């Protein structure tokens with residue numbers, strides 16, 4: 001298992017480009033199942049979840065090929081398997097995204113329920129209730145969801161109890177070829193939803209209202225082949241901006257629309273940093289020590305839960321006390337005990353973390369527990385005195401491509417080693 005080793009204490013500065021977003025690319029790839037023709041994808045990031053989705057589509061019988069580094073071709077017309085088996089999708093939470101498209105295309109689908117996840121129970125009951133409202137029957141058999149709609153799906157009015165991102169995407173995809181009109185109320189408003197809706201419209205779908213909380217989809221006969229382009233990864237971009245800030249540096253990320261990160265940037269400004277934005281770039285510069293600010297996570301356009309851990313890392317070194325409330329996932333504080341190993345002062349009370357800013361953190365061996373928790377440990381390691389070793393970095397590889405290369409470009413002293421190389425270099429053997 002790989003580890004990341006960081007020598008902290010260097011102020012990061014420079015410019016890097018944002019990659020395509022994992023959370024946008026995954027639904028776009030799942031949507032290929034609906035398309036009666038070849039699809040060319042642009043700005044597909046090189047990430048573990050993306051490889052898993054490509055493997056799944058190929059296993060189902062689709063033709064999947066890479067053209068150049070970030071351009072992918074998918075043609076699902078020859079696909080025959082309406083399944084997503086556990087062995088293929090167990091590591092990818094977003095596997096449920098193929099449920100709506102497979103059911104639409106084949107009239108039935110068997111999709112393995114994703115395994116237990118570190119950040120919460122993450123049920124998909126609202127996806128299933130929505131499909132049932134559209135005429136599907138659903139059963140759970142041996143860890144698989146088995147959905148059937150032999151006569152095709154029908155439009156329905158679906159009111160989500162709670163905002164769900166992949167639930168909105170799943171049902172939007174199920175609705176584009178359904179008979180009649182589907183209305184999604186209390187829909188998610190994330191930029192990735194808009195990216196999916198715009199991409200589907202480009203292939204002939206009739207969708208209105210994306211970006212708002214009421215999305216209306218009128219079913220069409222078919223979607224034709226064409227192109228889809230992934231938006232920038234706003235979470236990756238903000239993580240690198242936070243890396244600049246936590247080290248007292250000055251980082252610019254290009255290829256990202258700043259309007260996707262307004263809640264984050266408002267907090268960064270509130271903490272006393274300089275923020276400059278243009279049409280497709282964001283610069284954040286530390287003007288001395290950050291001041292503590294409070295956050296609570298919310299669906300977009302609120303502060304994203306996917307940035308809570310990274311922002312907490314920033315607050316561990318800020319001046320004052322920060323109150324961080326996590327309202328989306330019930331178990332998304334596993335970075336707290338690892339940050340504490342580096343000297344952070346954080347008290348937990350239910351869904352709230354109270355962070356007393358310290359003057360310094362010290363490097364330590366720490367363990368990644370989920371994707372964004374890992375990112376927060378890397379950030380803390382970049383700022384800490386001495387060496388930090390982050391183990392279980394496969395979590396990071398789900399969502400950050402070439403993280404060591406990008407951070408090195410900003411001046412960080414960071415390297416990846418395999419566990420065997422690591423212990424052969426001497427020191428304690430800890431697997």
Ligand SMILES: CC(=O)N[C@H]1[C@@H](OP(=O)(O)OP(=O)(O)OC[C@H]2O[C@@H](n3ccc(=O)[nH]c3=O)[C@H](O)[C@@H]2O)O[C@H](CO)[C@@H](O)[C@@H]1O
Nearest residue numbers: 023094122123124125126127163164165166167306328329
């Ligand atoms: C691939 C992808 O895009 N992942 C993102 C997506 O995950 P994902 O789409 O899985 O998250 P949701 O928006 O669905 O989850 C929001 C909340 O609703 C609950 N819920 C959701 C569905 C359901 O049927 N029943 C239910 O109770 C969840 O447990 C959670 O408490 O949005 C999350 C919230 O912004 C992000 O953290 C993830 O990075």
Ligand SMILES: C=C(OP(=O)(O)O)C(=O)O
Nearest residue numbers: 023093094306371372399
């Ligand atoms: C929680 C995340 O992703 P996923 O839904 O794929 O687990 C994330 O991107 O932070």
